[in-house]
Amino acid sequence: MEPTSGNGKQDLKRYYSGQNLNSAFTAFLDIRTSDKILVRSYYDVLLEGDEQFARIFYNYLLQAPETKKVLDTYAQTHSSIDELIRTQLDHFRHLLSADTSADYTIKLEHIGKTHHDHNIEPVWIMGGYLLYLEHLQDIVRHNRNIVDQARETLEDSITKLLFRDMGLLLEGYWNASLSQINEQKQQVSELQERINSVLGNIPHLLWSVDPSDNSLVYISPNTHHVCGHDHSMPIPCMEWTISEDRPRVEFAWQQVLAGNPVEVESRIRNKNGEIRWLRRVFHPCIDENKQVIRIDGLMEDTTDAKLAVERLHTMATTDGLTGLLNRTLFYDRLHQALTRPRRNNKHTAALLLMDLDHFKEINDTLGHPAGDLILIEAAKRMRASLRDSDSLARLGGDEFAVLIPTDADGAAIEKVADKIQACFEAPFLYEQSQLYLGVSIGVACYPENGVDADTLMSRADVAMYANKGSGTSYCYYSSEDDPNTQERLQLASELRDAIKEQQLELYYQPKIGIHSKKITGTEALIRWNHPDRGTLEPAQFLPLAERCGLIQPITEWVLGEAAQQCRRWQDKGYRIPMAINLSTRAFQNPDLIHDVRDALKRSKITPALLEIEITENELMADIDYASDVLQSLSDLGIRIAIDDFGTGYSSLAYLKQLPLDTLKIDKSFVINLTRNDNDAVIVRSIIDLAHNLGRQVVAEGIEQKDVWDMLHQLGCDDAQGYYISHPLPAIKLEAWLQSSPWQPLFN
Known part of the structure; x- marks a missing residue:
């Protein structure tokens, strides 16, 4: 019966192949219809104890370490031993059904291929069929349900069927093995083609010679790239080698003949008359008797590399x-x-x-x-x-x-x-x-x-x-x-204690409206009241705090204290906005918005009374991040000021787009304002730029009245500097408010 399903021509080809193979085995083993009828007539008798036999069969296989390893592996990745026993039992029963169809032939070939794929050796297969034979012979010879006159013929028929079964299974095994060998040959062939392609494409000459007669064993296909057609052996390109360099190459060859790997550089004059440098590498292949039986060589043109080395040396x-x-x-x-x-x-x-x-x-x-x-x-x-x-x-x-x-x-x-x-x-x-x-x-x-x-x-x-x-x-x-000196390490340790022991203090420097002459705000400036060193300025310890990871707790303290002081002044009737400087690391702290919001919540001040100052450098270090942070601060109602404006790289784009309220002109442009025309031009430009963009302008570093007057003429909004007041503690600033010519803003 022909197959009625499958993959078309491929299934038909396999079917007829199985049919032909089946016919060959049936004819060669002289399996007749009478043999099949006889075996089928005793089918039930021959299957007596089949399940017990299947287990005995696998127990036998599991006794040998080699077969046990294979079966255990198969059981782990595919089926359990019990499943294998059931499969074996089905095969045993099918064998005794005397099926000699083409479909069964194909199935046996497939089983053989499976055995091959799972590393089941042919000798193990033959041993398994021997167990089949011995088991069935025992039944035929001793079972009382078998007629004595039929025993010999029945045993002969069973033997034929067993040999046919084993032969077809081994046929599948060897076909799979042959297919694997052919596939490996194809892979080797493809690999060889790739190797030849690579060797033919690289600018090196590879060769091997037999030193016994200097005969060529191998030479790479790109010889002409290196030395044209000078294939003289045992050393290619020797005819082109400069005469002064030949002794050095010949000495190297004697070294490799003695069993020592060696490399040598020499010059050649090519067919165009150019002087080129060649590097030759000789490597001996030595047998167990310590005799050189082959010499492998590599040769490359190193002229360009030498020129590059010379250029590198120059550079x-x-x-x-x-x-x-x-x-x-x-x-x-x-x-x-x-x-x-x-x-x-x-x-x-x-x-x-x-x-x-x-x-x-x-x-x-x-x-x-x-x-x-x-x-x-x-x-x-x-x-x-x-x-x-x-x-x-x-x-x-x-x-x-x-x-x-x-x-x-x-x-x-x-x-x-x-x-x-x-x-x-x-x-x-x-x-x-x-x-x-x-x-x-x-x-x-x-x-x-x-x-x-x-x-x-x-x-x-x-x-x-x-x-x-x-x-x-x-x-x-x-x-x-x-930061690496012992003194600085000690100072870092003391700074940690300063935060806990309330040695930090804020000083406040007022800002004055140049036209209104009223106090428009203050800038909070930190000081450290060191028990031994006295009052330390920010420059003496804040860089250290940055390096030691203390800038975040210090910034939290400054935010909280400045906001609370603003609240105290507000309770006394003063409306004094508070500006706070942020360092680069403080500005980049992911908890900054939370800390500012917490300071506002604790102090209960109007957000507009708090101003955050950052420098252009901090802004431009990561403009996208800075934009997000400034927008979040602005959304809280906080005012934003650019400190030290003019000393960094200013972009009109960010000045226009970012939520900025104030530009603080750096003191380096203000100090010599009345004596340096360039500074005056820069300050005027910044003021005009800020006003055109709707921003306020604060000038820092005012120390002289003539500078104040000129800023007034230029239209600057606010001023800050020693001319107005030095930074003062909160108590002294309150006293200053009472006696200064500047008027505070009241609630």
Whole structure:
């Protein structure tokens, strides 16, 4: 009966294949219809004890470690042993049904393939059929229900059917094995093709020779890429090798013949007359008798690599962007300067470390092309301002260094620092923009601040960061600024206690309306009443708090205390808005909005009385994050001010879009307002810009009446500085309110 379902032609092909195989086995084993009829007639007798036999069959297989391992694995991934026993029992019963159809033949072949796929060895299969035979022989010879005259014929018929069954199953096994072998051959062939393709595509020559007669064993297909048609053996391209280099190559060959791997470089003159460099690698293959039986070689053209190394060597001492010394050469010169003897008790050497203020904002906003042009121009300006004896280097990014190698006294250092600062007074031009940058300079001197290059560099770095925001041209290294000194570590520990022991105090500096001459607000400024060091300014401990992770609890305290003081003044009838500065880390604190909301809730003040001040740098560090935070603060009713405006990179886009209320002009533009025309132009521009955008303007750092008067003329809204009042504790500020010429705003 032909199959009536399946996958069309493929099923038919398998069917007729099974039919042919079935016919072959039936004919060869002389299986007759009478054999099948006889076995079927004793079917029930032959199946007596079949379930017990199936278990005995598997117990037998489980006794051998090899078969047990396979069966256990199969049971874990497919079926349990009981399921296998039931399957085996079905097979046993089907065998005794004397089915010789094509469908059963196909099924037996499939079982054989399954045995192959699960690593069941042919010898185990044959052993299983031997158990079948012995079991059935025992039944035929001893069962009383079988007629004596039929026993011999029945045993012969069963044997034929068993051999047919086993043969077909093994046929399936070997077909699966052959298919696997063919598949592996195909994979090997494809892999060989890929290897040949790779070897033919790489610019290397690979070859192997038999050293006994220098005969070629293998050579890669791309020989002509390296040495044309010079395939001379045992060493290709020897005819092209420069005569002066041949002895070196020949010596290397003698080394590999002695069993030593070796590589050698030499020059050749190719067919075009060009001199090229070749690198040859010889590797011996040694047998168990320690005899070299094959030599494998690799040869590559290294000319371009050698030229690149030479270029790298040339560039190793120069910064590729600015043409200045790079870090490597600068360190070398610094080491040399430190080995010179001291003379006349002067600093033998001074190291000035610098980075450009606000460079990151410009680089992030305008892109690297703008940043690169600024670095090139800054390097050009500084190089032109220094002496030939001073070493100027770009250490990386926007970090530069100057080495004053000899006689680096205070006057020489000051002169160099002032020259560098002067380089940044004029704006940097990029397309249609005028960009203003500053420079922070830290100074470390030999031998006072260190006797080795690394120490001096580290301490100059500390001084440089101390210079940021200090208002001075440069800063010398001081252990007070160094977070790694024992003293600073002690101060950090004391700062933790200061928060708990209420040693922190807020001072308040008033802001005055220039036209109304009324008090328009105050700025809260923190002080630390240290039990031993006295009153410490913010610059003396807040940077340390940033490094030690204490800025968050300090900020929480400042917010709470400032809001409470605002409440106290409000209860006394004064309506004095309160401004609070936030550091970069405080502004980036994810709990900031919660802390502000908590301070408002506890103090019960009107949100509009609280103003948060942040710098342009903090704003531009992450404009998207800053925009979200400022909007959240504004939604609470808090006022927002940009502090130190004009010292960073200002974008009209963010000034227009962000919820800003006030621009505070940096004191560096205000102090010399009446004596510096450039400062006057900048201040006027900021005031006009702010008013056009609907913002208030506060000028910081007013110390002279003439500055006050000029700000009045320029239309500035509010003023803050020593001309009005120094920062005062709350009690003294209240006394000042009673005696000052400025009028407070009342509720």
